[in-house]
Amino acid sequence: MSNKSKGSKAERELFQKFVEANYRVVRVAGSGAMETADCDLIAGKKGEKKYGIEVKSSKKPVKYIAKSQINNFIVFCEIFGIAPVVALRFNREGWLFIKPEDLRDAGNNFAISLEEAKAKGKRFGQFFNCVA
Numbered sequence: 001m002s003n004k005s006k007g008s009k010a011e012r013e014l015f016q017k018f019v020e021a022n023y024r025v026v027r028v029a030g031s032g033a034m035e036t037a038d039c040d041l042i043a044g045k046k047g048e049k050k051y052g053i054e055v056k057s058s059k060k061p062v063k064y065i066a067k068s069q070i071n072n073f074i075v076f077c078e079i080f081g082i083a084p085v086v087a088l089r090f091n092r093e094g095w096l097f098i099k100p101e102d103l104r105d106a107g108n109n110f111a112i113s114l115e116e117a118k119a120k121g122k123r124f125g126q127f128f129n130c131v132a
Contacts, residue, residue, distance in 0.1 A: 026043075
């Protein structure tokens with residue numbers, strides 16, 4: 001399975017979690033492939049906070065993300081007035097959700113280890129204040 005198809009599978013899986021938690025959610029067409037698609041999912045509920053979600057999965061214990069990708073993602077979220085969230089799924093660990101500022105500067109990239117994600121991140125229900 002290619003990295004692109006693994007990423008799409010992770011996006012679809014997280015999309016379904018939002019649906020099950022009664023969120024309205026959309027996958028952004030061309031995310032990761034088109035220059036102007038700077039976010040993977042947009043989710044929200046009436047009367048509650050809205051989110052832009054950058055979805056990342058990794059089988060390695062550290063995930064690296066290009067600084068330009070995160071910076072573009074943050075600008076995208078600011079333009080639309082939505083809260084930026086990085087959704088991380090490490091193999092066999094389930095989903096963890098962090099704010100972009102929780103990422104560590106690693107030169108040309110931002111990085112986060114599984115241990116850092118567990119310490120700083122929250123599970124779906126904790127982060128989004130719901131049962132899923």
